[in-house]
Amino acid sequence: MRTIEYLTDPVLRGYxxxxxxxxxxxxxxxxxxxxxxxxxxxxxxGQGISHAAFGGVGLALVLGAVGVGVLASEPGRTGLIVxxxxxxxxxxxxLGERGRAARPDTAIGIVLVAAMAMGFILHRAAxxxxxxxxxxxxxxLEDVLFGAVLGVGAGDAATAWGAALLVLALLVTMRRDLVFxxxxxxxxxxxxxxxxxxxxxxxxxxxxxxxxxxxxxxxxLATALLVLPGAIALRLSAxxxxxxxxxxASGLVGVAGGLVLSFELDQQPGPMIVLTLVGLFAxxxxxxxxxxxxxxxxx
Amino acid sequence: xxxxxxxxxxxxxxxxGLSYTYPGExxxxxxxxxxxxxxxxxxxxxxxxGPNGGxxxxxxxxxxxxxKPTSGTVEVCGLSPERARRRGLVGYVPQRAEAGFDFPLSVxxxxxxxxxxxxxxxxxxxxxARTKIDAALELAGMSALGERPIGSLSGGQRQRVMIxxxxxxxxxxxxxxxxxxxxxxxxxxRFGALLERLSARGLxxxxxxxxxRTVAAGCDRVACLRQTLHAHVDxxxxxxxxxxxxxxxxxxxxxxxxxxxxxxAEDCPGPHVHAHASDHGPACAPDDDAGGGSRAHD
Numbered sequence: 001m002r003t004i005e006y007l008t009d010p011v012l013r014g015y016x017x018x019x020x021x022x023x024x025x026x027x028x029x030x031x032x033x034x035x036x037x038x039x040x041x042x043x044x045x046g047q048g049i050s051h052a053a054f055g056g057v058g059l060a061l062v063l064g065a066v067g068v069g070v071l072a073s074e075p076g077r078t079g080l081i082v083x084x085x086x087x088x089x090x091x092x093x094x095l096g097e098r099g100r101a102a103r104p105d106t107a108i109g110i111v112l113v114a115a116m117a118m119g120f121i122l123h124r125a126a127x128x129x130x131x132x133x134x135x136x137x138x139x140x141l142e143d144v145l146f147g148a149v150l151g152v153g154a155g156d157a158a159t160a161w162g163a164a165l166l167v168l169a170l171l172v173t174m175r176r177d178l179v180f181x182x183x184x185x186x187x188x189x190x191x192x193x194x195x196x197x198x199x200x201x202x203x204x205x206x207x208x209x210x211x212x213x214x215x216x217x218x219x220x221l222a223t224a225l226l227v228l229p230g231a232i233a234l235r236l237s238a239x240x241x242x243x244x245x246x247x248x249a250s251g252l253v254g255v256a257g258g259l260v261l262s263f264e265l266d267q268q269p270g271p272m273i274v275l276t277l278v279g280l281f282a283x284x285x286x287x288x289x290x291x292x293x294x295x296x297x298x299x
Numbered sequence: 300x301x302x303x304x305x306x307x308x309x310x311x312x313x314x315x316g317l318s319y320t321y322p323g324e325x326x327x328x329x330x331x332x333x334x335x336x337x338x339x340x341x342x343x344x345x346x347x348x349g350p351n352g353g354x355x356x357x358x359x360x361x362x363x364x365x366x367k368p369t370s371g372t373v374e375v376c377g378l379s380p381e382r383a384r385r386r387g388l389v390g391y392v393p394q395r396a397e398a399g400f401d402f403p404l405s406v407x408x409x410x411x412x413x414x415x416x417x418x419x420x421x422x423x424x425x426x427x428a429r430t431k432i433d434a435a436l437e438l439a440g441m442s443a444l445g446e447r448p449i450g451s452l453s454g455g456q457r458q459r460v461m462i463x464x465x466x467x468x469x470x471x472x473x474x475x476x477x478x479x480x481x482x483x484x485x486x487x488x489r490f491g492a493l494l495e496r497l498s499a500r501g502l503x504x505x506x507x508x509x510x511x512r513t514v515a516a517g518c519d520r521v522a523c524l525r526q527t528l529h530a531h532v533d534x535x536x537x538x539x540x541x542x543x544x545x546x547x548x549x550x551x552x553x554x555x556x557x558x559x560x561x562x563x564a565e566d567c568p569g570p571h572v573h574a575h576a577s578d579h580g581p582a583c584a585p586d587d588d589a590g591g592g593s594r595a596h597d
């Protein structure tokens with residue numbers, strides 16, 4: 001078992017544990033949010049936001065490379081990428097409003113490709129600028145696109161857990177309004193829920209989760225964590241608290257299982273985690289049908 | 300049964316010259332409501348009957364304060380709609396198509412939405428809120444089904460859950476938007492009985508619908524709306540002439556005391572189709588639809 005060796009060896013464990021810590025933090029924040037994403041049908045907008053993050057990464061790298069001091073540091077870069085994602089999310093909402101330029105799915109498609117194209121160009125520009133100024137090279141494209149969780153340090157793990165607790169605290173505080181809004185947006189507004197504000201908060205939560213989740217799965221796969229745990233959980237129960245518990249359990253099992261598989265098979269963690277979650281989804285689909293039959297017999 | 304005009308006390312709902320125009324596409328403004336003047340007395344059950352696109356939903360949105368009138372005024376219990384809504388005086392039952400019935404929520408959790416706005420998620424609902432939820436479930440006859448998933452209910456049962464949610468906050472005025480779409484005959488009767496129980500408790504009920512059955516089952520007065528009010532009668536007063544005017548001639552309902560026997564050819568300026576009353580009430584067809592005759596049968 002390489003996993004045990006990696007996590008217990010006095011030399012190796014300092015390298016592997018932070019990645020595990022980041023992974024579990026992401027599972028904790030993304031899982032309950034994913035229930036909302038699935039129910040409110042935000043999967044595609046999540047995809048748009050995570051790809052927009054690539055544009056944000058490019059921008060942060062370029063500005064860092066040309067000497068904007070704040071962006072040479074990790075928190076500065078993260079802040080800028082989150083801001084970029086929120087801006088993209090609001091642009092998507094704005095463009096997709098009735099009577100404007102595009103339908104919502106078209107708006108997502110446009111913002112997604114625009115940010116991706118911009119990300120590639122800016123990433124290359126950052127590489128060139130770093131070379132010219134003799135700075136260390138920015139992370140490679142593959143790391144940005146598919147994640148590089150094993151390169152993170154203890155500070156990243158602490159940041160990820162801080163973000164996770166913040167997201168969870170906001171979800172709990174606003175849970176009544178969030179659920180009402182997701183269930184029936186128009187009625188929620190008539191009952192006095194500020195649906196525009198709720199929507200914006202959800203966009204910020206998605207952005208934060210995606211930016212933290214990028215370390216684990218990259219911009220291409222980050223939405224997996226925002227869709228699959230909720231999709232799995234909703235196969236297994238039709239009740240709110242069990243659904244949230246199942247989503248958390250499947251998120252944690254998916255991340256932990258994916259990491260173990262990646263250690264054992266010497267594969268990239270991001271894709272392994274995604275495939276593990278997809279496998280869990282397949283199992284839940286079959287198991288859920290069986291449980292559903294049993295429940296209907298009981299009722 | 301036409302009752303006398305309301306007394307001097309503030310009516311539950313009062314509108315004066317209420318108009319709303321949507322800024323239509325291509326610079327062609329779309330008049331949804333034009334000069335609607337209406338008084339609804341406390342405890343009354345008013346049905347607002349009209350075709351699709353007749354401005355019914357706009358009237359509700361104005362009454363809820365979700366839209367601002369282009370001109371004219373609307374008041375709820377003597378207050379502006381926003382203030383009335385903020386004070387919890389208005390309960391609302393939206394069109395059922397909009398809710399996500401695949402949600403993992405129990406009946407009770409849906410009714411809870413009616414009293415939980417803005418409450419922190421860190422604490423359980425307090426005792427008074429829980430009592431209100433129990434009372435609303437009881438009133439709607441849904442106490443026994445409180446723990447059932449909302450998705451497992453029939454259309455009529457869901458409708459009663461939505462009504463329970465709307466009355467859980469103990470409003471003074473209850474607004475219902477097309478409440479009986481997809482509800483079977485038995486469900487409609489139970490719905491009518493529920494409205495009667497609610498109004499017996501002093502709640503004012505306003506139902507907007509294109510379904511004559513809903514009006515006949517649950518209302519004691521009817522206003523006919525197509526952009527503006529065309530008639531203001533008790534359900535028995537829905538004569539063929541009134542209905543023909545409101546539904547732009549495309550109506551042939553045949554049930555209960557409301558029975559359209561014929562409408563006159565000379566009253567029909569344009570071509571139209573004959574619509575048969577179905578489960579979804581009298582159908583309405585736009586004027587440019589195919590069809591030539593102008594005699595209603597049976």
